[in-house]
Amino acid sequence: MAKDFTKRADNYSQWYNELVIKADLAENSAVRGCMVIKPYGYAIWEKMQAALDKMFKETGHQNAYFPLFIPKSFFTKEASHVEGFAKECAVVTHYRLKTDENGKIVVDETAKLEEELIVRPTSETIIWDTYRNWIQSYRDLPILVNQWANVVRWEMRTRLFLRTAEFLWQEGHTAHATQDEALEETRKMLDVYATFAENFMAVPVLKGVKTANERFAGAIETFCIEALMQDGKALQAGTSHFLGQNFAKAFDVKFLTKENKQEYVWATSWGVSTRLMGALVMAHSDDNGLVLPPKLAPIQVVIVPIYKNDEQLAQISLKAEEIKKAIEAKGISVKYDNRDTYKPGWKFAEYEFKGVPLRLALGPRDLEEGTIEVARRDTMEKAIYQQIDIENKVEHLLESIQNNLYQKALNFRDMSTYKVDNWDEFKDAIENKGGFVLAHWDGTTETELKIKEETKATIRTIPLNNPKENGKCIFSGKPSTQRVVFAKSY
Amino acid sequence: MAKDFTKRADNYSQWYNELVIKADLAENSAVRGCMVIKPYGYAIWEKMQAALDKMFKETGHQNAYFPLFIPKSFFTKEASHVEGFAKECAVVTHYRLKTDENGKIVVDETAKLEEELIVRPTSETIIWDTYRNWIQSYRDLPILVNQWANVVRWEMRTRLFLRTAEFLWQEGHTAHATQDEALEETRKMLDVYATFAENFMAVPVLKGVKTANERFAGAIETFCIEALMQDGKALQAGTSHFLGQNFAKAFDVKFLTKENKQEYVWATSWGVSTRLMGALVMAHSDDNGLVLPPKLAPIQVVIVPIYKNDEQLAQISLKAEEIKKAIEAKGISVKYDNRDTYKPGWKFAEYEFKGVPLRLALGPRDLEEGTIEVARRDTMEKAIYQQIDIENKVEHLLESIQNNLYQKALNFRDMSTYKVDNWDEFKDAIENKGGFVLAHWDGTTETELKIKEETKATIRTIPLNNPKENGKCIFSGKPSTQRVVFAKSY
Numbered sequence: 001m002a003k004d005f006t007k008r009a010d011n012y013s014q015w016y017n018e019l020v021i022k023a024d025l026a027e028n029s030a031v032r033g034c035m036v037i038k039p040y041g042y043a044i045w046e047k048m049q050a051a052l053d054k055m056f057k058e059t060g061h062q063n064a065y066f067p068l069f070i071p072k073s074f075f076t077k078e079a080s081h082v083e084g085f086a087k088e089c090a091v092v093t094h095y096r097l098k099t100d101e102n103g104k105i106v107v108d109e110t111a112k113l114e115e116e117l118i119v120r121p122t123s124e125t126i127i128w129d130t131y132r133n134w135i136q137s138y139r140d141l142p143i144l145v146n147q148w149a150n151v152v153r154w155e156m157r158t159r160l161f162l163r164t165a166e167f168l169w170q171e172g173h174t175a176h177a178t179q180d181e182a183l184e185e186t187r188k189m190l191d192v193y194a195t196f197a198e199n200f201m202a203v204p205v206l207k208g209v210k211t212a213n214e215r216f217a218g219a220i221e222t223f224c225i226e227a228l229m230q231d232g233k234a235l236q237a238g239t240s241h242f243l244g245q246n247f248a249k250a251f252d253v254k255f256l257t258k259e260n261k262q263e264y265v266w267a268t269s270w271g272v273s274t275r276l277m278g279a280l281v282m283a284h285s286d287d288n289g290l291v292l293p294p295k296l297a298p299i300q301v302v303i304v305p306i307y308k309n310d311e312q313l314a315q316i317s318l319k320a321e322e323i324k325k326a327i328e329a330k331g332i333s334v335k336y337d338n339r340d341t342y343k344p345g346w347k348f349a350e351y352e353f354k355g356v357p358l359r360l361a362l363g364p365r366d367l368e369e370g371t372i373e374v375a376r377r378d379t380m381e382k383a384i385y386q387q388i389d390i391e392n393k394v395e396h397l398l399e400s401i402q403n404n405l406y407q408k409a410l411n412f413r414d415m416s417t418y419k420v421d422n423w424d425e426f427k428d429a430i431e432n433k434g435g436f437v438l439a440h441w442d443g444t445t446e447t448e449l450k451i452k453e454e455t456k457a458t459i460r461t462i463p464l465n466n467p468k469e470n471g472k473c474i475f476s477g478k479p480s481t482q483r484v485v486f487a488k489s490y
Numbered sequence: 491m492a493k494d495f496t497k498r499a500d501n502y503s504q505w506y507n508e509l510v511i512k513a514d515l516a517e518n519s520a521v522r523g524c525m526v527i528k529p530y531g532y533a534i535w536e537k538m539q540a541a542l543d544k545m546f547k548e549t550g551h552q553n554a555y556f557p558l559f560i561p562k563s564f565f566t567k568e569a570s571h572v573e574g575f576a577k578e579c580a581v582v583t584h585y586r587l588k589t590d591e592n593g594k595i596v597v598d599e600t601a602k603l604e605e606e607l608i609v610r611p612t613s614e615t616i617i618w619d620t621y622r623n624w625i626q627s628y629r630d631l632p633i634l635v636n637q638w639a640n641v642v643r644w645e646m647r648t649r650l651f652l653r654t655a656e657f658l659w660q661e662g663h664t665a666h667a668t669q670d671e672a673l674e675e676t677r678k679m680l681d682v683y684a685t686f687a688e689n690f691m692a693v694p695v696l697k698g699v700k701t702a703n704e705r706f707a708g709a710i711e712t713f714c715i716e717a718l719m720q721d722g723k724a725l726q727a728g729t730s731h732f733l734g735q736n737f738a739k740a741f742d743v744k745f746l747t748k749e750n751k752q753e754y755v756w757a758t759s760w761g762v763s764t765r766l767m768g769a770l771v772m773a774h775s776d777d778n779g780l781v782l783p784p785k786l787a788p789i790q791v792v793i794v795p796i797y798k799n800d801e802q803l804a805q806i807s808l809k810a811e812e813i814k815k816a817i818e819a820k821g822i823s824v825k826y827d828n829r830d831t832y833k834p835g836w837k838f839a840e841y842e843f844k845g846v847p848l849r850l851a852l853g854p855r856d857l858e859e860g861t862i863e864v865a866r867r868d869t870m871e872k873a874i875y876q877q878i879d880i881e882n883k884v885e886h887l888l889e890s891i892q893n894n895l896y897q898k899a900l901n902f903r904d905m906s907t908y909k910v911d912n913w914d915e916f917k918d919a920i921e922n923k924g925g926f927v928l929a930h931w932d933g934t935t936e937t938e939l940k941i942k943e944e945t946k947a948t949i950r951t952i953p954l955n956n957p958k959e960n961g962k963c964i965f966s967g968k969p970s971t972q973r974v975v976f977a978k979s980y
Contacts (some may be wrong), residue, residue: 067526
């Protein structure tokens, strides 16, 4: 499995692509840019969905579902939105095929749509068109809705999970009576994302705002969480947008206030996608394959029997099933792999490569001595434990692995964060070190774009609660009052 | 709420449409034929999904995700499949829009796809194209995969939930080494659907097979569950298809057997959709609004306070929250509606219309006497209960409602099932009585189609374990060995 597997140091990008495919997470499909998410990868996504969905509901949100298709004209209603989204997209122009005179299946030209339909790249337009009918008075507010859906953006260069033409995501779309309430919602959901990333994915994230240039098309302010991958590149892991009254104005959504006045509704939208799968893989995995945080691992513990004959297997299985039950009673998912078609060594390599957090091995001698071998995937440490009370030890170890992965990622980020004060240091950090580079910037899009042009680095975020500090822009030398976070990114 | 609400007896079809919209289940969108599933409707669908997903996993299935788009050429590979599905569908022909010289957003003709993409109407083709790479030997089998997804079929006449251009569903696609195993899977999933319909939806269903004419395009045999709606029309609630080796042959999916021979893989597919929402509404609801079986009700119990002033409300709220907690500890969902913006009468009508199974009302006198008013939505009965042990009484009542709804639907079906032995009786039953009509049929598609032409009735199913009985076809008079089930249908 891991034999012909590229090492991170040799080619990080190739390592990632191979890992995603060989670990059965996803693969490219016959349709350009669209991926197939395989059962093992989808099981991780389901765990992400379940955790996020619970957090959304605990913060008062409900799920709903809106159409896959958006009439072309809807995009033109919000001026900056159309620039950002209506360009590279899948366009439905016809609604029928037919068999031609040669027996070939062709598009029926008589079945041309009057207005083309766009496969949704994001749903603000169709949702705000819908909200117009849902909102009359302040009593109808807030609307706190989320949608789990597929979206399509016709990307030219695609990479499994990180950038695909079709991807899965959730998009929250909320409507509020006041600006303050909408801003509070935007920040609240940013916190939900950060909590999810840190507590479930074991990935530390910076919370902050985007520059005007990196803002969502149609937003007044875009908040984001930014994570650092092992190759020193940043990855935007989630965004939460304060949309002001832009979409309410574009779709004429007004409400009657308590004071009996007509006002436009305030909006937010926020989303995370299957891109998180890419972040998860790149944050923790190693040259031996996947490393999964226990909270998102489809199989948290695997038990492998070591035996020479059927009689031994039967005895071991009795004990293994007993241990499995005890661990499962803790709410932990356990697989007992007693398949006879594969040898223990093959199984060890397989589960290591698939990132199963804990592997237990049980042989004839363990039965005699009441012991069991326990191997941690994160540190690759092995130890012999007494079988007694194994379920509590396993529970404890899983917590330890979850915390260790987070701490390791946090240490890596700390070690990969640089403060630089001039252009040479900046270029050196971006080109030779990678990581988050904290530098002064003069606040103009012009400078931001020039820095990007010269170094490929972008401003990932202006952190929340950023300390004030006087300095000079590393590019223009103009005065600045705070450092912002630069990095190359996915 | 229910004031300007059509009665079933006056216009069943209009009653349904109004109910779906007024009960906030779904509405038509700006996109022809596509619906918006509103939060209350979606919450019911989520409960359906959760129950089904659990049953799928308990029977060994895993979820995965396949592309939304299918290359046009894929449809042509399975001859009968293309006839059934490639005709009325959404066709993506371009991947870019642009701004023209007048500033209008138009399709960029230079961005025309070489091969058109079809928005999936069902995924057999793209999935079997994928399985070709997943399956080499018998060790790779069975593959037991399910997908939760949206699909599009360009229906001309649409109705919320029952027939929409885009709908949500699950589609299972399994691959097996032998015909027997595939047939067993087909039957197993039919049983899962029947169990779900009866235990969760409280809708009794007939299990059976479809005639050749009603079979899924590409299947060898289609099994189905058929339910009866209150207007006497049948509704196909789920199908499970034995696909033989048709798709394996079309996509060249072979495997190496244990005996070292190359053989084509055996397939099944099975699905249920948001159509079940329509079935649920039509099976139980009444002239006062929705009636929901407790197992699928987003709110199972509502508590409404009756009060004259804030002081009373405060006292009642203390007790109500205590009762709410006790009931929730049973795993039952409870809403305490203490909103001051609506009067109790309005709330009563609202929850009645929304089909909340149990309504508890708590007033000042109840506080004095330790009582609480309990109203059942299914029978509309009200009774005064002692507050003591109310959580157990509520649990018991919810079970009683679930069972009662099933029994009521079963009684209705029994009363609406007719055995007829000649053409006049048949026409009378179909035209004047409705329901399931059991009649002899000569087994030919010709007769089946003629009966449909004359009466609009179709053969809904040939029940499993159908008793053998000699008779004569009600249309042709030819000999027959069993009765089949005719009905008009959705």
